[in-house]
Amino acid sequence: MTDLATTLAPERTAPVPVRPRERSAVGRRVLVGVLAVLVLVALWELVKVVVPDAGGHLGEASVLPRTDDLAMPHVWTIVDRVLDPETSAAGSPTVLSAMLSACWFTLRVALAGWLVGSVGGLLLAALMQRWQLAEAALVPWVVLSQTVPLIALAPLVVGWGGRIHLGELEWQRWMSVALIASYLAFFPVTIGALRGFQSPPAAQVELFRAQAASWSRTMRSLRLPASVPYLLPALRLGAATAVVGAIVAEVSTGTKGGIGRLIIGYAQSASGDPAKPWAAIIAAALLGLVAAMLVSLLGLGLGRYRYAEVR
């Protein structure tokens, strides 16, 4: 969450208008992404070649990890393993299809959480923009909320959820997971939206005041459009953290069906089948990227508002 520091940093100057990014820049970013993956693969294999199988030792202390095939399987072993059946049982699906359906489950839960968190974050930011007092009172709590360890929260949420019966609606396990994901997603969105809402320069705010525009009108026609360059990165970051939150929540609430559970399950067979947990870990990381990318699609129709994207 390196973006957090910049997201939280107080605004010094108004964003300088720049032209929307060109299409070729998108292509370059994809290329850079692919290169980064290749470099990572090369490094992985290099470590395996250079560092002895037993790892590096300084006297008694181990300073480098073991690099034998059990601890660090070859990249191609992992790829191979993904395409093989999950277990030796007859009719077992491949690891790939098991992971895909697990990722699909987690992605939906994470996006549900992201949606709730984003709406909550936007409302909270609007509230804080409306009343300075609310901002002064709430910001410390918003920041503090993120220091509560997720692991501690999970059983609580499941406990509360179990007691909720809203008519027909039966509280489901996945809802607890989504709620925890939303708890992580709401933070960057709140901070980003607040900064965005406060971003219009005095000349613009006073123009609306001079027109006797109401608060909600000013919100709709000035603050909301002005916040887009702040909101999009915040929403992207929120999507990535929602996925992390969903995975951790799955593990700590013992929710089945998602990639979090799969990682744990595969890890238990690590000694005999070391490539499997690695495959699941990679899948989880990719899932975060996919979620962030899905959210960036939101920005496609908003070109004219992205005159000065804050990244």
Next chain:
Amino acid sequence: MNAVEARGVGKVFASRSGDVHALEGIDLTVAAGEFVSLIGPSGCGKSTLLRLIADLDTPTSGELTVFGKTPQQAREAQDYGIAFQQAGLLPWRTVTANVELPLELHGIGKAERATRAAELLSLVGLDEFAGHFPHQLSGGMQQRVAIARSLAERPSLLLMDEPFGALDEMTRERMQTELVRICAESGAAVVFVTHSIPEAVFLSQRVVVMSPRPGRISAVIPVNLGDERGEDLREDASFFAAVTAVREALHGTPVTARGVDLR
């Protein structure tokens, strides 16, 4: 009814390093349809006075009315249009949409907005740029969009703070002539802040000269160069005489009269 009436208006900004007396004892009346310029050294409170009239700030003493109402009531009734030093355009709106903003905020229909915006854009000479975004315009062009926007609702009072500051001399003189024409046509009163003596003289019926620390009115120079103010007026002896008068008031000492030769 007078457009603006100020009686003993003062404004003190409280700050940690002590109070700043931005304005003190301002008495000023601007009649309906009258064009009044404010001129004075930097920091003498010209913008502050304008902001008080626009109800963007409140006076700390004295009494201020706009069309017989409090500034707040006047603002809520949309009695004035503003064009300030910073154009304050919305970067995500096209030039047309920026000009339409005040109309849109007050629920004017689409068709009427479009006609009015087209009208105003040709007035400020920007019809070709109607579909452009602000960042595609020069500073002077942005300023012209802001002026067009201030005129959108045909306000009976225009508050302008160095609106022509960013314009080149030629455009500036053209805009001045246009402004005189617009005001004559619409009968709008104008309070106009400027640093240019010739500009103040060309535009105004009265030039209000201010002095700093605390901001006060040090002189009011009636100009009255007539309603027909064409380009040739800028070469006229009466114009130079008025420029001299304002300059003397501004400097506080009589400049040696050199009559019409003074440029």
